[in-house]
Amino acid sequence: MEAIRMSSPQSPTFELTDPISRTTSRVSRFSLDPDPEAGKERRLSPSTTATPPAAAEKDDPFEVLWDGPNDPECPLNMSMARKWAIVVVIAVSCLCVTCCSSMAAMTYSGMIATYGINTTLCISSISFFVMGLGCGPLLLGPVSEFAGRKPVLHGGFALFFLLNFPVAFAPHIALHLAFRFLTGFVGSAFLSVSGGAITDVFHNTRVATPMMIFSSAPFLGPVLGPLLSGFINQRQPDWRWTYYVVIMWAFVCMAALLLLLPETYDPQLLKRKARRLRQDTGDARWRAPIEKLDRSFAAALKHSLRTPFRLLATEPMVLFLDLWSALILGILYLSFSGVPYIFRTQHGFSLEQTGMSFLGIGAGQVVAALSQPLFNRAYAKVSAAHGGHAPPEARLVMGMFGGVICPIGLLLLGLTAFKEVHWIVPIVLSSFFGLGLVYAYTATFTYLVDAYRPVAASALASNSFLRSTFAAGFPLFGLPLYERLGPVGATCLLAGLLFLFTPLPFIFYRTGASVRARSNFAAHGM
CATH class of the missing domain: 1.20.1250 (Growth Hormone; Chain: A;)
Incomplete structure (x- = not known):
């Protein structure tokens, strides 16, 4: 089985995670469950303590699982306010990335004057960004299985923020187009994992509304891009202000992500718990399911x-x-x-x-x-x-x-x-x-x-x-x-x-x- 990523138009995707085999599906209520979106109940395993339970109760008495359905470390047990804060910041950040794809549509006259190029080459600014969005999931798709959600979301969006500086200040068109591709590429890393963070923190019965809000962002982004860019370029003669606005928007989103988005991926959280148990007990046999694969x-x-x-x-x-x-x-x-x-x-x-x-x-x-x-x-x-x-x-x-x-x-x-x-x-x-x-x-x-x-x-x-x-x-x-x-x-x-x-x-x-x-x-x- 694979990590299932549901895409939106620009390859923005929400992840139905199943990187772990069926034999370990009992480890976590959702992210390790084989068909999580098929309507199956999320499951929690029996309590894990520093003293291993009887071997008869578990196949491996040192397998680290959640301590029952009310384990405070389980992402499902976050406060509702924090869950919705995660939804909002992810949706707005996704909107920023996908909006950036089409904002170039209203910059053509300025680019022609600055670079001395034709309209077709200006249009390729959109094409390069979208190709980056398409190629990114092929190469970056497996990363979250090994690193977790948080490093991919934080790192991907931080790179998106930083790589937009060369886009805005590029002295010639070749550099501008190269970094447009790269911003699309790293932006796809964020888009491909962000939906999974939402499904991590909501029960199946509650996930529909937050996913509807999140999924709307990638659809609306490309349509809002020309609208925002049109206002910017009508009132500001320097076309580079289009990307200055993207940079400012991305900075605010990045700060919000750093403050509000924790790790939500069950396998990584259980891995941390196992590491802590090994340190506390001195027993190296404690292992999270992901560590046994x-x-x-x-x-x-x-x-x-x-x-x-x-x-x-x-x-x-x-x-x-x-x-x-x-x-x-x-x-x-x-x-x-x-x-x-x-x-x-x-x-x-x-x-x-x-x-x-x-x-x-x-x-x-x-x-x-x-x-x-x-x-x-x-x-x-x-x-x-x-x-x-x-x-x-x-x-x-x-x-x-x-x-x-x-x-x-x-x-x-x-x-x-x-x-x-x-x-x-x-x-x-x-x-x-x-x-x-x-x-x-x-x-x-x-x-x-x-x-x-x-x-x-x-x-x-x-x-x-x-x-x-x-x-x-x-x-x-x-x-x-x-x-x-x-x-x-x-x-x-x-x-x-x-x-x-x-x-x-x-x-x-x-x-x-x-x-x-x-x-x-x-x-x-x-």
């Missing part, structure tokens, strides 16, 4: 790099679902050139007004997040009808809505991109694209986790890599596409591409079980 970082890294590409090559459902989500994200990032082109040429918008034109997409994403409980209740009914274990294909119901709504929203945006149509109409209609985007992504991520649970981390890593590849490439031809076809033609063409994937969730809803039955990687018997 024969694991190496090199083997975990090799697995993290190889398995995602094997899935893309051999699993048609993984490939097509990844292509679907990659196309949606590619179009979203292409819109950072397309939407400004529509509202500047058709309605004469200023820079800050152009940034506000993304409010429609953002509003749709908020509505999607707020409607999540409706789908959760529907899924619970299906789960109850199947004895508490709904088939993975039940996750695709939301995808059916997304597959229809997303291209319709884009088509309506294109069909109303005329000068004669009031500017508020395309903005309002673009909300359907944002709504369908979240539905499509949520269905894809949750289905990949359920259907390919034995290799779920790799399935999501393959999705993250392909999404980021599309998101990095699409903006580069966005402006030429709109200049050649015009606002209506280009937007309708993109909507047509999305319509090609509309049948996908419907097809896999009916055929997914039979495809999984023939798979070497998928979960069977569900």
Whole structure:
């Protein structure tokens, strides 16, 4: 089993942790439990004391476990105020990272004047950052299994803060682009682990609301980026102020993380407890379950790099679902050139007004997040009808809505991109694209986790890599596409591409079980 990371558009991921084998799943209530998000109860093992209990009670009397369900060291027993402080600071920090990806969209005129480059090279500032977000989880994914959450979260965000200084002060474009890639790369380390810290401190019955808040941040970030950047660059002639603001924002978040975010990863906390018991008792036999595992970082890294590409090559459902989500994200990032082109040429918008034109997409994403409980209740009914274990294909119901709504929203945006149509109409209609985007992504991520649970981390890593590849490439031809076809033609063409994937969730809803039955990687018997 793997550490399962649920991604969001920029590879931001929340982690459903299962790095430990089934034989040690009794060690911790959640993070060592094999399928934690499948609705299983979090379990605590019998009390551990300095005097080992009878061997008959445990396989290993010196195995260090939590001292019952009320152990104050267990992250589940933190105060509710501290838990919500962790949620808020992580969500705002994730918003900072993902917002940074698209804030470059409103800096092009300043970059052209400073560096003497063309618009395409300016757009590559977004592309390099997004490629860093996509590559990071492949290389950094296993780190938290060995180091814990806290070092990755603190270290990743500290590097994100520091590496934005060369981005802001770069004297030439090559240095600027190199550090844009690196900030995306280290930012992905934070995003890939941050959700796991939230699931560490909330019981399964309480985790839905905090996860909804956290998961909304990576969706909203890329949409808020042009809006904030538009205000900054409209009122401040120096485009570098865009990144000065990012640096100040990141500094505040980093300070809050250092003050409010402790280690929450059960295996590491039990390892600390075992070390303390060895020191207090002088008995070297005390061991945490993670200390008994024969694991190496090199083997975990090799697995993290190889398995995602094997899935893309051999699993048609993984490939097509990844292509679907990659196309949606590619179009979203292409819109950072397309939407400004529509509202500047058709309605004469200023820079800050152009940034506000993304409010429609953002509003749709908020509505999607707020409607999540409706789908959760529907899924619970299906789960109850199947004895508490709904088939993975039940996750695709939301995808059916997304597959229809997303291209319709884009088509309506294109069909109303005329000068004669009031500017508020395309903005309002673009909300359907944002709504369908979240539905499509949520269905894809949750289905990949359920259907390919034995290799779920790799399935999501393959999705993250392909999404980021599309998101990095699409903006580069966005402006030429709109200049050649015009606002209506280009937007309708993109909507047509999305319509090609509309049948996908419907097809896999009916055929997914039979495809999984023939798979070497998928979960069977569900």
